Amino acid sequence: MPGNASTERPPRGAAIFATCLAETLLPEVGRAVETLLERLGLNPHFPPRQVCCGQSLFKAGHPRQAARAGAAWVRAFRGAEVIVSPSGSCVAHVRKHLPGLLTGRPDLAAQARALAARTFELSEFLVRVLGRTDLGAHAPGAPWAYHPSCGLHRALGEDEAPYLLLNALAGEKPLPLAEAQRCCGFGGPFSVSHPEISGGMLAQKLKSARQARARVLVVGDVGCLLHLSCGAREQAPELQVLHLAQILAGVAGPEAGR
Amino acid sequence: MNGRLLPESKPRTARALAVFTARLRQMREDGFGDPAQVEDFRRRARAAKLTYLSRPEYWLEMLCQRFEDAGGRVHLAGDAAEARGLIEGICEAAGVSKVVKSKSMLGEEIGLNPALEARGVEVTETDLGEFIIQLAGERPFHILGPAMHKDRGQIAELFSDRLGITVGDDPAELTQAARRVLRERFLAAQAGITGVNVAACATGTLALITNEGNGRYCAGLPPVHIAVMGLEKAVPTLADLAMFVTLIPRAALGARLPSYVTLAGGSLGRAGGAGPRQRHLVVLDNGRSAILSSRYWEMLLCLRCASCLNFCPVYGLAGGHNYPGAYPGPMGSVLSQLLCGQEGGEDLVHASTLCGRCRQMCPMGIDLPGMLLALRGEMAEKGVLGQLSNLAAGLAAEVLSRRPLFEAAKAGGRGLLRVLDAWEPRPLPPGPWRAWRRAGRRLPSASGAGREGRRG
Numbered sequence: 001m002p003g004n005a006s007t008e009r010p011p012r013g014a015a016i017f018a019t020c021l022a023e024t025l026l027p028e029v030g031r032a033v034e035t036l037l038e039r040l041g042l043n044p045h046f047p048p049r050q051v052c053c054g055q056s057l058f059k060a061g062h063p064r065q066a067a068r069a070g071a072a073w074v075r076a077f078r079g080a081e082v083i084v085s086p087s088g089s090c091v092a093h094v095r096k097h098l099p100g101l102l103t104g105r106p107d108l109a110a111q112a113r114a115l116a117a118r119t120f121e122l123s124e125f126l127v128r129v130l131g132r133t134d135l136g137a138h139a140p141g142a143p144w145a146y147h148p149s150c151g152l153h154r155a156l157g158e159d160e161a162p163y164l165l166l167n168a169l170a171g172e173k174p175l176p177l178a179e180a181q182r183c184c185g186f187g188g189p190f191s192v193s194h195p196e197i198s199g200g201m202l203a204q205k206l207k208s209a210r211q212a213r214a215r216v217l218v219v220g221d222v223g224c225l226l227h228l229s230c231g232a233r234e235q236a237p238e239l240q241v242l243h244l245a246q247i248l249a250g251v252a253g254p255e256a257g258r
Numbered sequence: 259m260n261g262r263l264l265p266e267s268k269p270r271t272a273r274a275l276a277v278f279t280a281r282l283r284q285m286r287e288d289g290f291g292d293p294a295q296v297e298d299f300r301r302r303a304r305a306a307k308l309t310y311l312s313r314p315e316y317w318l319e320m321l322c323q324r325f326e327d328a329g330g331r332v333h334l335a336g337d338a339a340e341a342r343g344l345i346e347g348i349c350e351a352a353g354v355s356k357v358v359k360s361k362s363m364l365g366e367e368i369g370l371n372p373a374l375e376a377r378g379v380e381v382t383e384t385d386l387g388e389f390i391i392q393l394a395g396e397r398p399f400h401i402l403g404p405a406m407h408k409d410r411g412q413i414a415e416l417f418s419d420r421l422g423i424t425v426g427d428d429p430a431e432l433t434q435a436a437r438r439v440l441r442e443r444f445l446a447a448q449a450g451i452t453g454v455n456v457a458a459c460a461t462g463t464l465a466l467i468t469n470e471g472n473g474r475y476c477a478g479l480p481p482v483h484i485a486v487m488g489l490e491k492a493v494p495t496l497a498d499l500a501m502f503v504t505l506i507p508r509a510a511l512g513a514r515l516p517s518y519v520t521l522a523g524g525s526l527g528r529a530g531g532a533g534p535r536q537r538h539l540v541v542l543d544n545g546r547s548a549i550l551s552s553r554y555w556e557m558l559l560c561l562r563c564a565s566c567l568n569f570c571p572v573y574g575l576a577g578g579h580n581y582p583g584a585y586p587g588p589m590g591s592v593l594s595q596l597l598c599g600q601e602g603g604e605d606l607v608h609a610s611t612l613c614g615r616c617r618q619m620c621p622m623g624i625d626l627p628g629m630l631l632a633l634r635g636e637m638a639e640k641g642v643l644g645q646l647s648n649l650a651a652g653l654a655a656e657v658l659s660r661r662p663l664f665e666a667a668k669a670g671g672r673g674l675l676r677v678l679d680a681w682e683p684r685p686l687p688p689g690p691w692r693a694w695r696r697a698g699r700r701l702p703s704a705s706g707a708g709r710e711g712r713r714g
Contacts, residue, residue: 051658051660052664054658060651061608061636062638065652068655068656068659069658072658154613181615188611189608192690193693194609196696198611201611202698203698231698233700
C-alpha cells in the first residue's frame with residue numbers, strides 16, 4: 001500500500017477512471033465520484049480517451065486482447081497524477097495484471113507499473129491517500145447493509161477503508177448481513193455463461209439483505225452494483241442498491257440519502 | 259458431461275448441501291479462524307512441501323528405501339491403468355477375493371472399485387458415508403461427506419433394500435447397523451486398501467486420517483495392506499508429517515486433531531499373529547510430474563481438505579454430482595483439467611466468478627482463481643469455438659481501445675436497452691440478455707442509463 005498519506009502532499013488533480021461498465025449502464029456512479037472529489041477540492045477530471053482496463057477480456061481468457069485494451073488505458077491515463085475509480089475489481093486488474101500483460105512492450109509496461117502505483121479504488125484513496133474518514137455524509141435514511149465486494153476486499157485485500165468510511169457516516173449504523181463475504185454471483189462473463197448459478201448466488205445475496213431487513217444495500221464495485229440492482233429491480237423492488245460513492249457524495253436520492 | 263455446470267436440481271439435496279457446507283464453514287471459522295495462525299501454518303506447510311517437491315525423486319527414493327527396510331514393498335505407477343493393474347496383481351498373487359477399503363480420493367481418480375469388482379473381488383467401502391453411496395451406486399458428493407446428500411430416511415431405505423436390514427431412521431441405530439455389517443467384512447477381508455494423507459520419507463511412515471477409525475482396521479487387520487498415494491503426498495520428515503496431521507483436520511473441520519491417526523510402515527505381523535504380513539505402497543504419477551514442471555505446480559500442494567468446496571458459492575449451489583470427474587469444487591475444476599484434460603473441463607474453468615474465497619480459505623494458499631484464469635487463457639486458443647470467441651474478443655478489444663468506437667457502442671447499447679425495455683413482458687429475442695433475464699435480473703432502464711453524465 002502506497003504510503004501514509006498524511007505526511008505527503010495531497011494530490012491536486014484526480015483523474016476519474018469511471019470504468020466502461022459504469023459509463024454504459026450506471027453513469028450516476030461516475031457523477032457521484034466527480035461530485036465527491038470536487039467537494040474535497042481535488043479538481044477531478046475525466047481523461048477523455050479512457051474506455052476500459054481490459055479486465056473482462058482478461059477474465060474471459062483473452063489476455064492478448066486484454067493487453068490491447070490495457071495499452072489504450074495506459075495511453076489514456078498517461079500523465080495523471082492520481083487515478084481514482086469506483087471499482088475495486090478494475091483497480092485490482094490495473095494493479096496486479098496489467099503491467100504483466102504488457103511485458104511484450106517494455107515502454108508501455110513501465111508506464112503501466114507507474115500508473116498502477118497511482119491508481120486507487122475510491123475508499124482506498126479517501127482513507128489511505130487522503131487520510132479522511134469522516135466526509136460529513138449521512139447514512140441512508142432507511143435501514144441499510146453493506147455488501148463487501150470480492151474485488152475490493154479480497155483481490156485488493158482492502159478490509160478496512162470502506163468500513164472506516166461507513167462507520168463515520170452520520171445516522172444509522174449498517175445492519176449485519178449474513179454470509180456477507182459470499183460473492184454476489186456477477187463475475188463478468190460468468191453472469192451470462194452460467195445464468196442459473198449466477199442467479200442462484202444473486203438470490204442468496206438478496207435473501208440475506210431481506211433477512212437483515214435492509215431497504216438499502218451499499219456496495220463498492222460497479223460489477224456488484226449492476227448485478228444486485230438488476231436483481232433487485234426484478235426480485236426485490238423494495239430494495240435500493242447504491243454505490244458507496246453515491247452515499248458519500250450525498251447524491252443517493254431523497255428516499256435513501258435523507 | 260455436456261453443457262454447463264448447473265445448480266443441484268433436487269430440492270432436498272440442495273437444502274442438505276446448504277446446511278452441510280454452512281456447518282463446515284462455521285466449524286472452520288470457530289476452530290481455525292485466526293488469520294495469523296492460518297498464515298503461520300501455511301508458511302511452514304508450504305516450506306515442507308516445497309522441500310519435497312524441489313527434489314521429489316531424491317525423497318521418494320528415501321521413502322521407498324525406508325518403507326522396504328521395514329518389510330514393505332513400493333510400486334511406482336505411471337498412470338491410472340498401471341496402478342489398477344498393480345493392485346489387481348497384488349490381490350491375485352495373495353488370493354484376495356474380499357477387500358475392505360477406507361475412503362480414498364485417489365481410488366476414485368483411478369476407478370479402482372469397478373476394476374477390482376470386474377475381477378471378481380468384493381470391495382467394501384468402510385467409511386460410513388462411502389459405505390452408503392456404495393450401496394446406492396453413486397459417486398461421492400463431497401470429499402469429506404460423500405453421502406451428505408442422503409437423509410436418514412433414504413439411508414434406512416437403502417439398508418433395507420440392499421442389505422435386508424430393517425432399521426428405523428435414528429442416526430445412532432443406522433450407524434450401529436452399518437457397524438455390525440462392517441465388523442464382519444473387516445474380519446473376512448484378506449486385504450485392506452487405504453489412501454495416504456501424508457507420508458514421511460525419512461522414516462518411511464504413512465499417515466492415514468479418519469473420523470471413524472475404519473482406516474485403522476483396513477491398514478491393521480487384514481493380512482495384506484495396500485496403500486495408494488499420489489506422488490505429491492510425501493514430506494521430508496516425521497516432524498513435517500506431524501504438522502500436516504494437525505493441519506488437515508484444522509482446515510477441514512476446525513479440529514486441532516483428527517479423530518483417528520493411523521501410522522503404517524512399521525514392522526509386519528508374523529504368520530498366525532495379528533496385523534498385515536504384506537504391506538504395499540502404490541505411488542501414482544498419473545500426470546503429476548507434468549503438473550510439477552508446469553505453471554500449475556502449486557496444485558500439488560492440495561491436501562484434499564475440501565475447504566475450497568465448503569466456501570465456494572458455486573459448489574454450494576451445484577453440489578458434487580454436477581461436476582464431471584472424481585474431484586468436485588474449485589480444486590476439482592483445476593485438477594481434473596490438469597490430470598486428464600477431460601471433456602466438460604472447458605466449462606468448469608469458466609464456472610467461477612473468481613471471487614477468491616477458495617484461495618483465501620485454502621490452508622496451503624493455492625491460487626486457484628489464478629490457475630482458472632490461466633486455463634481459460636490456454637483454452638481460448640484452442641478449437642473452432644475458441645477461434646470464434648477469440649474473434650469476438652478481438653472485436654471487443656477494438657471497441658474498448660478507441661473512445662469514438664466506444665461512444666458509438668454506448669449509444670447503440672442504450673438504443674438496445676430501450677428496445678428490450680419496450681419488448682417486455684414478451685419473451686426476449688435470442689441473445690445474452692436472455693441469459694441475463696432468465697437469472698431473475700432486469701437490465702437498468704434505458705432512461706436511467708441514458709442520463710448523460712456531464713462528461714460521460
